[in-house]
Amino acid sequence: MNLESEGRACPQYEAMLEDLLNGELSGMDKRDLTEHLRSCGSCKAALDEAEMSSRLLRLMDAATDPGPAFSHIVMARIQAEQESARQPRGFWQPFVSLAWRFAATAALGLVVMATYDVTLHRSSGEANGVVAEQTQIRDMFTDANTASANRDDGLILVSESENGNGKH
Amino acid sequence: MTDVPKDVAAQASALPIPLTRRSRGEQDRELVRQAQNGNEPAFEELVRRHQQRVFALVGGILRRREDVEDVAQQVFLKAFVSLKRFDQRAAFSTWLYKITVNECWDYLRKKKVRPLVYESDLSEEQVSRLDGIVSHDRPPVAPSDRAEARDLVERMLAKLPEQDRQLLLLKEVEGFSVEELAEILKLNVNTVKVRLFRARGRIMDTYRKRLSWNARAAAANSPGAGERKA
Numbered sequence: 001m002n003l004e005s006e007g008r009a010c011p012q013y014e015a016m017l018e019d020l021l022n023g024e025l026s027g028m029d030k031r032d033l034t035e036h037l038r039s040c041g042s043c044k045a046a047l048d049e050a051e052m053s054s055r056l057l058r059l060m061d062a063a064t065d066p067g068p069a070f071s072h073i074v075m076a077r078i079q080a081e082q083e084s085a086r087q088p089r090g091f092w093q094p095f096v097s098l099a100w101r102f103a104a105t106a107a108l109g110l111v112v113m114a115t116y117d118v119t120l121h122r123s124s125g126e127a128n129g130v131v132a133e134q135t136q137i138r139d140m141f142t143d144a145n146t147a148s149a150n151r152d153d154g155l156i157l158v159s160e161s162e163n164g165n166g167k168h
Numbered sequence: 169m170t171d172v173p174k175d176v177a178a179q180a181s182a183l184p185i186p187l188t189r190r191s192r193g194e195q196d197r198e199l200v201r202q203a204q205n206g207n208e209p210a211f212e213e214l215v216r217r218h219q220q221r222v223f224a225l226v227g228g229i230l231r232r233r234e235d236v237e238d239v240a241q242q243v244f245l246k247a248f249v250s251l252k253r254f255d256q257r258a259a260f261s262t263w264l265y266k267i268t269v270n271e272c273w274d275y276l277r278k279k280k281v282r283p284l285v286y287e288s289d290l291s292e293e294q295v296s297r298l299d300g301i302v303s304h305d306r307p308p309v310a311p312s313d314r315a316e317a318r319d320l321v322e323r324m325l326a327k328l329p330e331q332d333r334q335l336l337l338l339k340e341v342e343g344f345s346v347e348e349l350a351e352i353l354k355l356n357v358n359t360v361k362v363r364l365f366r367a368r369g370r371i372m373d374t375y376r377k378r379l380s381w382n383a384r385a386a387a388a389n390s391p392g393a394g395e396r397k398a
């Protein structure tokens with residue numbers, strides 16, 4: 001016997017079954033559900049189980065009333081919070097907070113400047129490298145006799161000069 | 169709790185309709201109005217009127233008695249701070265319960281509290297005792313039996329998904345209506361009914377599983393079991 005599937009009700013009647021359980025079903029809906037329960041074993045079993053769950057849960061204790069002391073505690077906490085909010089700030093407080101703000105702004109400025117500097121150096125370094133390479137290639141073609149006919153010849157010459165074979 | 173403290177009643181007596189002759193909702197409205205104008209005794213009266221329900225709601229969600237009072241205090245502090253912004257379009261209770269639910273969820277999130285988990289499972293004897301109570305609808309009389317029965321139900325609830333557990337506790341134990349639950353949990357009334365009914369089925373599944381498991385275990389341990397196997 002599959003006990004799990006036994007208690008499952010028809011989906012269209014679940015809300016009505018909950019109402020019936022809570023004594024909140026009347027009129028046409030009640031007649032309709034009562035009629036359905038006569039012919040549907042699943043819904044009847046589900047209703048029986050739901051009634052049992054109510055009995056089971058009734059064994060639990062509801063939260064107890066915290067008593068009159070609770071509201072006094074709450075009001076005391078509210079007054080304490082209001083009091084601390086009203087406390088006059090110390091003489092140095094505005095200066096300290098200003099100093100903190102200044103320090104934070106300065107730190108942020110430093111970070112921005114450092115990032116900018118690093119980025120600038122990296123891009124100018126790359127540009128310098130390209131210029132140097134171009135100058136090296138141009139220097140190799142100063143002699144019209146050794147000037148290569150095309151770009152490939154030039155590159156061969158560069159590689160030979162780097163390996164020490166390009167000396168004339 | 170419809171008694172109004174003397175100081176609040178004294179202020180209310182200046183109003184065209186005495187506070188004590190109004191409905192609870194109207195009294196709440198008037199107390200809120202007074203509290204919004206800085207009348208602290210009026211707010212204290214609101215605390216007194218709603219503390220039980222707030223405790224019930226927090227208890228239903230957290231289920232840890234030691235945390236309930238702290239969270240409930242925090243709820244009323246938040247309500248006091250936000251009261252000026254409360255436009256009274258909804259009932260004060262609904263507004264307060266929403267603060268309560270949010271506070272509970274914040275608390276669970278911050279503390280990373282997990283639902284109560286029980287190391288040991290229900291014993292055979294405990295399940296049969298519970299079956300006697302549930303089948304015959306005879307509530308246990310002795311306090312020790314009641315405490316044990318509560319503990320057993322608590323263990324079964326701990327096996328349910330968090331939402332099922334909260335719905336069942338708030339509806340069946342703390343006495344919130346389906347409509348209240350729908351408003352508090354921002355759900356459709358029909359959805360709450362269906363979820364509740366399914367949650368009932370699930371707790372009974374847990375219960376039945378224990379019963380059948382125990383019945384099988386008892387059959388296996390019975391003196392004739394070994395002979396039958398042989």
